[in-house]
Amino acid sequence: MSKLCSLAEAISRYVHDGDLVYLAGFTHLIPFAAGHEIIRQGRKDLVLARATPDLIYDQMAAAGCARKIIFSYMGNPGVGSLKVLRRLLEAGRLEWEEYSHFGMITRLQAGASGLPFLPMNPTAATDLEQANPLYRRVTDPYSGREVIVVPPLQPDVAVIHVQRADARGNAHIWGIIGEQKEAAFAARRVIITAEEIVSEEVIRSDPNRTLIPEFIVDAVCHVPYCAHPSYTQGYYDRDNAFYLQWDEISETESAVQAYLNEWIFGVPDRNAYWEKLGAETHARLHVAPRLSHPVNYGAY
């Protein structure tokens, strides 16, 4: 059964006010187009979870979509701080729940595995544990020593951007695979956005590359360049210049609102956004091919 639909339809159907949302991707494959569509549709009171909120949650928080943020590194990667989120937190205008990367990712792993909690070895740094009551300690029944535990994180909806998927939702991902698989299995609803929609035959030609199987997927959207200003390995480069530019834009509330008006509310969809970026940016982000050697699965 085909689950193909437009991104606007998928967001309208599967992302609701108040939802716990996980837009996956560690630096790579961040589904910016989905975040922008959520902003355009005016979703409110969302709990936004990501290990690295990145520019996408800075923008969604600025647009008033968020009630709370769950994170483990709130920086603009390679640049500095996420100034919108930082201002909101310093002013006490946004709830937050904080982990280390490992704590955050362990919550997703527990959520994806259907476990009540997962243990981690102690780190001796107990301040965050004291600040966040969801970090707990239990006694290891085998050694008698204490371990740190965190509960499962099960988002209402996860959006996962991938290089290619078939119409049913079987998805191939390569490059940095971060927490995409865990987010998809942990979430109640899954939206796949893909650079390319391919035939089932392409997927089945390389089953080891399928991180997400069709039966946990609710919607499949064909959204080329979905990840800009982050990137899709092998398709286009990370727009490091924009990450630097956001550092300036996010300096003032008015510049942020002007950005949202021009680049999110001012365009109907990702195609229009990509066209608006222009030929110079397209050329700058172009990447030359570097193919892997084919593998032989054997004709059994």
Next chain:
Amino acid sequence: MTELWTASELMTINAARLLRDGDVVFVGVGLPNLACNLARRTHAPNLYMIYEAGVIGARPNRLPLSIGDPTLVSGAAAVCSMYDIFTLYLQRGNVDVGFLGGAQIDRYGNINATVIGEYTHPRVRLPGSGGSMEIAAWANRCYIITPHQKRRFPERVDFCTSAGFLSGKGERQAAGVRGSGPQAVVTNLGILEPDENGELILTALHPGATLADARENTGWPLRTAAELKETVPPSAEELRILREELDPQGIYLK
């Protein structure tokens, strides 16, 4: 000081010299990345670089500008999930060296990357732990590269994001973490190392830096090693590799 090299070059070169051939290093972007690549091109050709984004044995063709730069992936030995990098590689004990940084480093090498002021009402909200809480605990050795400024070196951190020696080596040992903690802090003035109780003391000064400079820029009464050394000045070859091969545009080394 001298104008023959910048403070960033000086810190990077001294950090690179701390790495041993064959070390498996958990790397961040910026100066630690440059230090690792410099070590790999000089005395440690078999250095193995692991990035927290899940890239193992990276051999970047260009200077990576973020922790998840695609250049880290192309040509790498392996790629894995975040859960795998933190469990199979770090928690399991497969990482020799971790690099750490933060807004504050205190007398016992504890690091604050979370907040200045009170946690629930932060005066300055910093990015937070990322991978550093676990790197500080589980890497066999940790190194810190940071400019030497009084506000960065308080007696006690406002928030302990990553554990150094807590309030002394015994307390870290009692906590039962596998790594041996911070082994050196490389600054623009010299090198601090933990004494037998885990207190950071000045063990070396860079050429041109004085003990008075170091004391003035440290927030606790800085003690010195019995024999205070002077670091070997950056060599022409080290500077050439940094400037011509690794960061020709001076993105991190300005």
